[in-house]
Amino acid sequence: MSREGGGSALFSGFRALGLYSSHLPHVLRYHARHREFYLLTAAGRSFHTYNVKKLGIVAVSNALLQDITCLAADRMLVFASYGNLLHAFARNKEVVHIYEGHKGEIHLLQPFGDHVISVDINNVLIVWDIQSEEEYLQLNFDKAVFAVSAIMHPSTYLNKILLGSEQGSLQLWNVKSNKLLYSFPGWGSGVTTLEQAPAVDVVAIGLVSGHIIVHNIKFDETLMKFQQDWGPITAISFRTDGHPVMAAGSPIGHIALWDLEENKLISQMRNAHSTAVAGMSFVQGEPLLVTNGADNAIKIWIFDGPGGGGRLLRCRMGHSAPPTKIRYHGQNGQQILSAGQDGTLQSFSTVHERFNKSLGHGSINKKKSKKKGLQYDTLALPPITTFATEIARQNDWDGIIACHQGYITCTTWNYQKTSMGAHKLKPKAFSKNKPLNIYATAVDITTCGNFAVIGLSTGHIDVYNMQSGIHRGHYGEEKAHEGAVRGVAVDGLNQLTITAGSEGLIKFWKFKTMDFIYSANLSSSPSAMLLHRDSGILGIASDDFGISILDIETRRIVRKFSGHHSQINDMAFSPDGRWLITASMDCTIKTWDLPSGCLIDCFLLDSAAISISMSPTGDFLASSHVDDLGIYLWSNRSLYSLVSLRPLPADYEPSVIMRPGTCPAQDVDITGDEETSDEMIVYSSPEQLEKQLVTLSSLSESRWKNLLSLDIIRKKNKPKEPPKVPKSAPFFIPTVPGLVPRYAAAKQENEQQSKVVNLGILAQKSDFYIQLEEAMSSNEYKSPLSILKEMGPSGIETELRGLAPEGGGSLDVMKSFLRLIGTMLNSKCDFELAQAYLALFLKLHLKIISSEPVLLEEIAKVSIQLEETWIHLQTLFNQSLCVLNYMKSALL
Structure with missing residues (x-):
């Protein structure tokens, strides 16, 4: 099958962790009602929305079918495209419009009032009506003459867009009248980005050559020209908080800051990102710069110090290169440690992003590395290939040990301090000369967190103390394995160390004495353990x-x-x-x-x-x-x-x-085929598993447990004195006749007699009474039992009291009730109900039962059934208690 x-x-x-930014530039939006700026970044098939104030995630959009290749937004909607399809999102969440019409992949987007403009790689520009999803205008450009590479709407220019080309020329179009208004010859280099300056008519043009042209498009006049030496301009932004500063991004992650009044470079922010600066935006009216890059990082820089440079205020970043090893850290399942090809060790929270933290980049000398900077750090360690973690003593000393690619020294890391640890563990035999092609391949930490076991590519296996970093010994006379060590593991009680070698052997060692115990041959060389x-x-x-x-x-x-x-x-x-x-x-x-x-x-x-x-x-x-x-x-x-x-x-x-x-994704039912769905039947427990077992009812205890205590409950709930009606004062107070005037004492009223009338034979028969009478002939007691199950304790007592002749009942009905109890005992169902009902019946009618031979005969039968059931139950209890005592003694 x-x-x-x-x-x-x-x-x-379920969901992905550690994704923050792709190679697409971010989008900055202002929410007028919230009075807050929001930041949008593409991350795979979804886009994230962050608030700029705390850089906290606000929303994650629904996923598209493929990775987003273009992102833009206006005041109301967010536009995202993949392939030749353009989607409009509302409320940062769901798709509300889809625009189909492009033949090639969309690579440029520009919201434009009630319209949105998209350009594909075939050089086709389409103006869409947002609400109707229809084409308003389509422009086709010759790719050899004018390949569109940038698009912008100049401020205050009604119905006009400015297009930049790979050839270097620019064109100003009126999209309402479909007219080319003006062509700019360009500066001999392809246009990469267009950015509106705070001044009207002024546009900054970034070129492939690294030049930035600040140009007045109204008079076709170049106001100033800058050049950076780091390659093409990837992003441009202007400060709007009173400082005439322009920032420009580069493909190698540097940011240059230019003074527009003095036409000079005032500062450089080197290594702002480890990859190209994809997007850059100064927050309106604030000294804040938002940047993102393909290194999976979003950063906010604040300009509050001397020199004109910015310092990092907030950031959200994951790995800039793929992870090589991931392991859950701790026992709560809320942190995942991840080592990446970027050389960093990071912790990602499965609960919320605010609990994420980076343990940093491995380095031989941390102090020297910080001085030189990451880009020029010759002391940086290669990426981590494997690591082991233990939380037992992480509050006291380092709890993580890691192997690095092609590196013999293993490093320790401290999760609590979120930094590289104090020790670098390396065998003394290789400390004098620099070994070639010898590196650490496998590590493990003991459960107690005190020792680390490290295996090398030469077959050596060493033990170190995690607190002091002192070498505590090695396995084997010279080395543990002839081939490279492919895995090491220590059991939970520090009794055994198990090692695997590339020669195909699994070896067992005593952990403390490091004596060899046993080896097992494998049919093939082990690759991992x-x-x-x-x-x-x-x-x-x-x-x-x-x-x-x-x-x-x-x-x-x-x-x-x-x-x-x-x-x-x-x-x-x-x-x-x-x-x-x-x-x-x-x-x-x-x-x-x-x-x-x-x-x-x-x-x-x-x-x-x-x-x-x-x-x-x-x-x-x-x-x-x-x-x-x-x-x-x-x-x-x-x-x-x-x-x-x-x-x-x-x-x-x-x-x-x-x-x-x-x-977070919705769980999808994958049991689609009929054959599987037939077999996956939900199990429902029957009322009684076996006839040999005694079954209890599913009723709550309040329905049957207090039946014998109803008299006591009534006494406790009875008021001490009956309510008295206040007496009206007489008009004349009566006096006793005599020489000395005295008032007459008030007369005491007789106690009130009970108003309850015993109707006897005149009492109306209840449903339960009628069902019991019918059951005498049919011998079916399910219906009277179901009536009793639905009643409360007071109702049950009233019904049983009414079975006696003085309460309007008869001896036949009392005999029928005893047969009902016998039926319940025979079926072994509702066992505790049968006991409670029978106990109340005997309490109410014991005198009548003892004086009537018919009832005595029936009660004798019930007594025999009761005794048999109790003996059976007592046997089961004794067996269970015997087995339990045996298990307890075995454990002790």
Whole structure:
């Protein structure tokens, strides 16, 4: 049976972390009602909205089908395009308009009043009516003569747009009358950007040559000219807070600041971004500059110091190069540590972006590096390839240890201080001479956080103290393995150290004495190793794309899996150790069930996962991918929905699943085929599992537990004195006759008699009474029992009291009630109700029952049933208590 084209039954895409900015320039908007500026940046298939005041994320748009290639906004709507489709978003969230008509990919956008202008790579310009989604005007330009590269609406120029070209010339068009008003010959270099100056008629023109031309388009007159030496101009912005300053961005991340009054360079902001400055905007009327770049960073600079330069005020940044290794940090599943090819170690929060933090860039000498700056830092360490983390003593000393690419020294990092740690761990044997092609390959930290175990490409394995950085010993006489160390792991109790070598051996060592214990041969050279400490299960990935599961207690391989068709990049265990999740270069992520030894889930991605990590709480699987800056979360569906964990067939072919966007995704039901949906039936528990077992009712205790205590409850609730009516004072106060005048004492009224009348035979028969009479002949007691179940304690007592002859009942009805109790005891259902009803019945009518032979005969039968049921129950209780005592004694 095959699930053709099925997605993952176990994981569904949730959202992406660590994505802030792409190569597209940001958009700055002012919200008149909020009186606040908002910043929009494209991040993959969605765009983010931040407030400039705190740079906090406000909204994430719904995802488009492909990555956004162009972004713009007006006062009401946000325009985003991919391919030849243009979309308009309302409320920073949902698409409200789609504009179709371009044949080529859109690369320029310009909102224009009630219209929006788009230009595609085929040099076709279309003016769209925003509300009707219809074309208002279409212009075609000859690509060889005028290839449109920049577009702008000059301030106060009604219905006019200014176009720049790759050839260097500019054209001013009236889009209402469809007329070319004026052509500017240009300055012999292609136009990259156009920016309106604070002065009317003045436009800044950025060129490929690195020149900036400040030009008056009304008189076609150049006012001033600047040149930067860092390549083409990527962005231009003007200060509007009273300082005549213009800022220009470059492809290498530098920003130049020019004084427009003195026509000179006043400051340089070098390495503002590690890639090209994509967008740059001065906030209106404030000394704030907002920049973003393809290095996945948004930065706000404030100009409040001497010299005219800006200092960094706020920033949001992720990795500027793809992550190489990700691991959950801590036990709450809220932080993910990520090492990137950019050389940084960062922590991303799964709860909120404000908890993100960067631990910085690795460096040999941190003080010297800060002086020289990142761009010219010759002491910077290469990217981290693998790391281990432990929280046990992270408040006291460093809790993270990392290996660097092609580097023999391992570094420690401090999560609490968010910085590189105090120690650089390197074997003494290699400290004198600089070794060639010797580097650290594997690391692990003990559960207690005191020791680090480091394996080298030469086969050496050393132990260091994390607090002091002191070398504590090594495994093996000279070295532990003949080949490179591919993995090291220490068990949860610091008893065993397990190591894997490229020669195909798994070795067991005593952790404290470092004595060799045992070695196991593998059929193929191991490429990676992962230990689940709680269960003692070791996962080993091999170079032949197979996976072996080894039990470290018995030291035997207990499972073998095969199915990947390329190198296995990473592995992750579920928190309970039942699943092993593997990611491979064949772009699949597979989940193996260890108890059954079967593949239970597999899904295919458009990009191979480089590293994966399972949350300690089991709610998310995190993954990082080839050539991608984000970290993607996949929610574990088995925690909140019914998931079939049947083994997948050998011919199962997964379909490609899109990676989630930055907005939390809705869970999609993938059980589409009829065969699967028939089998996935929701289980409903029957009323009684087995006839041998005694079943209780589902009624609350208040319905039956207080039936014998109703008299006490009434006494407690009875008022101490009946309410008295205030007596009216007499007109003349009576006096006693005699010589001395005395007032007469008030007469006491007789106590009120009870108004309750015993109707006896005249009482009307209730539904319960009628059902009991009918049950005498039919012997079906379901309906009278259901009536009793719906009543409260007072109603039940009234009904049972009325069964006696003095209450209007009869001996036959009382006999019928006892048969009802017998039926309940026989069926072993509603056991506690039968006990409560029978106890109340006996309390009310014990005198009548003892004097009537018919009732005595029936009560004897019920007594025998009761005794049998209690003996059966007592046996079950004794068995359970015996087993429980045995288990407790075994544990002790």
